[in-house]
Amino acid sequence: MKNVRVELINTGTEILLGSIVNTNAAWLGNRLFEAGFRVERETVVPDGYAISEAMRESARRADVVIVSGGLGPTSDDVTREALCDVCGVDMHRDEHVAEGLRNYFKRRGISIAECNFKQAMVPDGAAVLENPNGTAPGLVMPASERLPMFILLPGPPSELKPMVERSVMPLLESMVDGDIPRLRVFRLVGIGESDLQDLVDDSLHQVQGLEVAYCARIGEVDVRLVGNEVALKQGEARLLTLAGAYVLRPLGATLERAVVLYLKGLGLKAATAESCTGGLIAKRITDVPGSSGVFEFGWVTYADRAKTEMLGVPAEVLEEHGAVSEPVVKAMAEGALERSGADVAVAVSGFAGPDGGTPEKPAGTVWFAWAFRNGGTVTEMMFYPRDRESFRQMVSQKALIGMLAARKPQAVTE
Amino acid sequence: MKNVRVELINTGTEILLGSIVNTNAAWLGNRLFEAGFRVERETVVPDGYAISEAMRESARRADVVIVSGGLGPTSDDVTREALCDVCGVDMHRDEHVAEGLRNYFKRRGISIAECNFKQAMVPDGAAVLENPNGTAPGLVMPASERLPMFILLPGPPSELKPMVERSVMPLLESMVDGDIPRLRVFRLVGIGESDLQDLVDDSLHQVQGLEVAYCARIGEVDVRLVGNEVALKQGEARLLTLAGAYVLRPLGATLERAVVLYLKGLGLKAATAESCTGGLIAKRITDVPGSSGVFEFGWVTYADRAKTEMLGVPAEVLEEHGAVSEPVVKAMAEGALERSGADVAVAVSGFAGPDGGTPEKPAGTVWFAWAFRNGGTVTEMMFYPRDRESFRQMVSQKALIGMLAARKPQAVTE
Numbered sequence: 001m002k003n004v005r006v007e008l009i010n011t012g013t014e015i016l017l018g019s020i021v022n023t024n025a026a027w028l029g030n031r032l033f034e035a036g037f038r039v040e041r042e043t044v045v046p047d048g049y050a051i052s053e054a055m056r057e058s059a060r061r062a063d064v065v066i067v068s069g070g071l072g073p074t075s076d077d078v079t080r081e082a083l084c085d086v087c088g089v090d091m092h093r094d095e096h097v098a099e100g101l102r103n104y105f106k107r108r109g110i111s112i113a114e115c116n117f118k119q120a121m122v123p124d125g126a127a128v129l130e131n132p133n134g135t136a137p138g139l140v141m142p143a144s145e146r147l148p149m150f151i152l153l154p155g156p157p158s159e160l161k162p163m164v165e166r167s168v169m170p171l172l173e174s175m176v177d178g179d180i181p182r183l184r185v186f187r188l189v190g191i192g193e194s195d196l197q198d199l200v201d202d203s204l205h206q207v208q209g210l211e212v213a214y215c216a217r218i219g220e221v222d223v224r225l226v227g228n229e230v231a232l233k234q235g236e237a238r239l240l241t242l243a244g245a246y247v248l249r250p251l252g253a254t255l256e257r258a259v260v261l262y263l264k265g266l267g268l269k270a271a272t273a274e275s276c277t278g279g280l281i282a283k284r285i286t287d288v289p290g291s292s293g294v295f296e297f298g299w300v301t302y303a304d305r306a307k308t309e310m311l312g313v314p315a316e317v318l319e320e321h322g323a324v325s326e327p328v329v330k331a332m333a334e335g336a337l338e339r340s341g342a343d344v345a346v347a348v349s350g351f352a353g354p355d356g357g358t359p360e361k362p363a364g365t366v367w368f369a370w371a372f373r374n375g376g377t378v379t380e381m382m383f384y385p386r387d388r389e390s391f392r393q394m395v396s397q398k399a400l401i402g403m404l405a406a407r408k409p410q411a412v413t414e
Numbered sequence: 415m416k417n418v419r420v421e422l423i424n425t426g427t428e429i430l431l432g433s434i435v436n437t438n439a440a441w442l443g444n445r446l447f448e449a450g451f452r453v454e455r456e457t458v459v460p461d462g463y464a465i466s467e468a469m470r471e472s473a474r475r476a477d478v479v480i481v482s483g484g485l486g487p488t489s490d491d492v493t494r495e496a497l498c499d500v501c502g503v504d505m506h507r508d509e510h511v512a513e514g515l516r517n518y519f520k521r522r523g524i525s526i527a528e529c530n531f532k533q534a535m536v537p538d539g540a541a542v543l544e545n546p547n548g549t550a551p552g553l554v555m556p557a558s559e560r561l562p563m564f565i566l567l568p569g570p571p572s573e574l575k576p577m578v579e580r581s582v583m584p585l586l587e588s589m590v591d592g593d594i595p596r597l598r599v600f601r602l603v604g605i606g607e608s609d610l611q612d613l614v615d616d617s618l619h620q621v622q623g624l625e626v627a628y629c630a631r632i633g634e635v636d637v638r639l640v641g642n643e644v645a646l647k648q649g650e651a652r653l654l655t656l657a658g659a660y661v662l663r664p665l666g667a668t669l670e671r672a673v674v675l676y677l678k679g680l681g682l683k684a685a686t687a688e689s690c691t692g693g694l695i696a697k698r699i700t701d702v703p704g705s706s707g708v709f710e711f712g713w714v715t716y717a718d719r720a721k722t723e724m725l726g727v728p729a730e731v732l733e734e735h736g737a738v739s740e741p742v743v744k745a746m747a748e749g750a751l752e753r754s755g756a757d758v759a760v761a762v763s764g765f766a767g768p769d770g771g772t773p774e775k776p777a778g779t780v781w782f783a784w785a786f787r788n789g790g791t792v793t794e795m796m797f798y799p800r801d802r803e804s805f806r807q808m809v810s811q812k813a814l815i816g817m818l819a820a821r822k823p824q825a826v827t828e
Contacts, residue, residue, distance in 0.1 A: 015443070016453045016455075016456060017452070022436055023435060026429070026433075026434070026436065029431050030431060030433070033432065038430070039430045040459075040460065041457065041458065041459055042429075043456070044439070044457075046454065046455075054455075185433065192524070193488065197488055198529075213427055213461070214488055215433065216486070216570070217570070218572065222428070224428065278699065278712070279686075279695070279714065280693065282693030282716075283692050286691075291716075292716055295692075297714070297716070297717070297720045297723075297724065298693055298715075298716065300714070302710050302712065303710030305710065309753070310753075353703075355703065355704065386547055387575075387576065388703060389701070
């Protein structure tokens with residue numbers, strides 16, 4: 001197949017200043033990739049003359065240049081002008097678009113300001129993409145001998161996304177044939193990035209036409225395979241053979257979703273008893289729609305007194321061992337299991353920092369316990385001295401991973 | 415002052431494919447802007463040769479080029495090599511860094527893979543920035559006659575952010591004098607963006623040399639003022655006079671931090687009883703270091719049975735009114751207040767969706783109650799039919815805002 005090189009330019013000073021996060025770029029990158037196109041570069045430039053500069057640079061490399069933003073009615077919206085500049089064309093007022101603008105304002109009962117008619121100006125040779133969700137129409141300038149195709153889209157996600165689905169994807173899909181490489185993402189837990197690479201990288205790289213990439217986050221690693229159907233199938237088989245024990249199911253699921261679906265599949269229920277994570281584990285479980293089927297009770301026992309009153313941890317155990325200790329998390333997990341009637345209860349108690357901790361148990365120390373209806377309580381200690389947010393994320397990660405050890409109660413033989 | 419032109423290059427195929435949102439760019443843009451620097455362009459390139467191409471292009475325009483990502487131990491991490499290529503230098507193994515790597519792994523009780531020592535390779539002439547939160551050190555290549563300064567940072571936000579605070583900001587700040595325009599951000603709750611603008615915009619625009627911008631998020635609005643010390647002072651005074659009741663204190667604080675500091679200042683304690691937010695309110699409170707001084711007890715009563723057993727909500731009230739109702743949240747809040755001994759307890763119960771809800775109470779419906787030791791329980795209903803994540807964020811937002819109504823108990827007159 002012919003490889004279509006796509007570049008993306010986002011305009012907007014507010015993106016560069018960090019006032020808004022560039023979610024359009026992520027959404028577009030993902031949407032295009034699903035369809036077999038790869039964004040090869042993203043550039044963010046401020047409102048103003050930098051837009052035409054960036055368009056010229058992208059034009060030298062790409063077959064399609066998508067530009068978002070700068071189509072509004074105000075003086076800092078100059079993407080239309082930049083397109084004329086780069087393509088060496090003039091613009092004209094499109095009476096059909098002007099009529100649409102008049103109607104748009106009329107329907108909303110607001111009077112149209114003269115500056116709005118700027119949005120009816122169309123560069124000569126460009127086609128108009130209708131915008132049912134806003135005032136700025138999109139524009140497509142077909143490729144010429146020396147220039148790529150330019151696609152201009154409005155900045156607001158609520159206008160951009162429907163326009164991409166309705167007008168841009170069909171246009172792009174008509175440019176390629178069917179045999180395009182696809183992406184498959186696997187999420188793994190319980191193994192670090194470099195150990196994983198030692199385990200699978202050589203084998204995956206032997207698969208012809210398969211691209212392999214790793215992406216590590218706190219307590220998990222993504223493996224991303226790109227290739228045609230045959231290469232992907234081979235890659236997946238190799239990955240699952242060598243590292244299947246670490247791969248979350250369903251393939252590509254987040255950890256919390258994998259836990260909820262795993263427990264649901266076995267008809268099990270979970271409970272949480274959290275100290276240092278302060279509700280994060282319960283929050284992650286309940287991020288998953290339908291989690292009410294597996295999760296009913298959660299305790300946030302942030303104070304010692306709460307551990308005793310809410311979960312029945314004996315005051316003398318707290319006194320003797322301290323809140324961050326094996327006997328305390330064990331009693332928390334077992335108290336939560338008993339009081340909730342769940343099949344697995346996880347408890348965590350640790351020093352998140354930056355303050356707190358003792359010389360023997362500095363900030364970053366955490367004890368875990370998982371109590372199983374089906375037999376026994378497992379405990380574990382971890383030392384993970386990081387910033388508060390990373391620490392809590394890692395602790396919630398490990399707590400959730402441990403829940404995947406829950407098993408269905410054995411049928412009692414009569 | 416001399417204007418320092420900064421450009422940002424983020425490497426990572428996973429950003430271009432939309433697998434991860436480029437939050438580093440927003441954070442860096444904002445952090446640099448606070449200190450008076452403006453990012454003039456951001457470029458995202460895939461892992462591989464495109465990095466050096468982008469570095470060369472930025473080098474032609476900028477005084478400082480910050481590159482994030484691609485410093486890891488795997489084969490697709492090639493930012494170090496790109497720096498050598500662009501600057502025409504070799505690299506050497508830095509034994510001090512290698513020793514640090516060995517210690518990093520030893521402290522965690524894991525064996526070090528040979529590929530990790532790739533991270534001890536330092537381009538000739540570059541300085542090393544220590545990374546206490548990961549294995550990849552940062553690198554600074556000083557500006558030369560023909561090239562700008564290059565700053566190479568690790569990709570994971572938990573490693574990048576502390577390194578920027580500790581090493582990069584002091585370096586950049588030493589490059590400029592004091593009279594640079596600064597940014598001041600005010601966070602407001604309880605008022606929408608357009609009402610706020612009606613209230614303050616004219617007055618703020620009368621201040622000479624003051625730039626004003628608004629940024630709305632779920633349940634809060636930022637006002638961003640840019641200017642020199644004099645303009646900022648005037649702007650702040652006007653904003654506080656006109657809209658002070660909505661401004662979170664300390665100025666610029668997040669809502670959860672404002673709540674924790676407010677309660678701490680009055681010596682009050684809070685408790686949470688959550689249904690649809692599933693632990694998010696407790697999680698947000700405990701995001702704040704030192705929150706253990708004001709928060710001890712949290713309940714996640716996701717099931718009806720949990721509301722009865724954990725908080726004493728009468729089963730017949732649940733039966734008669736349903737879980738999403740005023741009598742139920744009232745009983746939840748009052749049960750939580752009583753059982754925790756706190757001064758204020760918030761309870762929420764709603765239908766987050768996408769499933770659930772009834773014809774009379776569709777997904778998006780939520781009831782709130784705040785019970786105060788100091789007298790009475792306040793209840794409120796909201797309808798906010800959005801996606802699950804936005805809904806839960808908005809509910810936690812409103813729940814926290816309501817806690818700011820807690821007052822110190824009156825001294826009893828003898």
